[in-house]
Amino acid sequence: MAKIFIVEDEAEIREELIQLVSARTHDGIVGACGSVKEALLLIPSADPDIILMDIELSDGQSFEILERLPLTPFSVIFVTAYEHYALRAIKAGTLDYLLKPVKEKELYDALDKASLRPNVLHAVQKEILFDKQSKMLVLKTLNETYFVRHSDILYCKGDGGYTTFFLLDGREITTSTTLKEYETLLPEGLFLRIHKSFLICLNLIISYHHDGFVFLQGGIQVPVSTRKKDLLMQKMTINNA
Structure with a gap:
């Protein structure tokens, strides 16, 4: 007992x-x-x-x-x-x-x-x-709970009330929590919301293209909104200083 x-x-x-x-x-x-x-x-x-x-x-x-x-x-x-x-x-x-x-x-x-x-x-x-x-984040789905290190997160994509995490090992984990909420939970020095639907890991940026995209590790292309461009440039400068 x-x-x-x-x-x-x-x-x-x-x-x-x-x-x-x-x-x-x-x-x-x-x-x-x-x-x-x-x-x-x-x-x-x-x-x-x-x-x-x-x-x-x-x-x-x-x-x-x-x-x-x-x-x-x-x-x-x-x-x-x-x-x-x-x-x-x-x-x-x-x-x-x-x-x-x-x-x-x-x-x-x-x-x-x-x-x-x-x-x-x-x-x-x-x-x-x-x-x-x-540094870990708990992601609870319908059937499982995942424990993910911040350093393993490549980027997150929001879709209404859902967020999908794309991890370095290729896994994709979808939760019924908004991207806005995860934006407040993840460290702002490491992650940045560069678009209404995308939150990325700054350390995993390979390059920025002036047509409005960043390329992340693994060749992933993610759009950057016009109003977030200057902030992204500022963050990239700080991270690479």
Whole structure:
């Protein structure tokens, strides 16, 4: 039986999670709380296998809990209403995240996944979560979650409410998130939106053609809007300085 601890500051959602988990005969609740302070006090003695953890709590963020807890072999499933937090919810073995409102099937699938790998060390999870050198983006599609390094992104193409990522290894990943949102998530010193439909990695530009195109690594041709031309020239000058 998996021992599950819940950290959620909204009492109604916390109770809903307790009921959903309790409905599974092979899982058991070993504790629940709603704050960073309580979690740091209760989790060590509860010795959970899996922690369901909201990110925004009444007295801080749950990342602080992971930073301050002693090294313990448990798995973490983040539960959040904000998809941008997935940037920090990097999967390390059984690390996962769910968006609110939590769907029963998604919760159970995440618990099953976590239970299959109970020995992933908290130390490894922390290393990936808090290593500032690990520049990664979480891309969630209908069926899978991908963890992509910024340096592996060649360019992104927006199409209405969807964005397709074109990676250096040839993969294409399409998500139901707008290009505008990814523009705010990716570092502006490394990426630039050069057209309403295109966001590119500045380090992978091979050349700029004055007829309004850039060529990226691999010979990819991407259009540049007239109003973004000067900014592109400025960024290219800075990057090559």
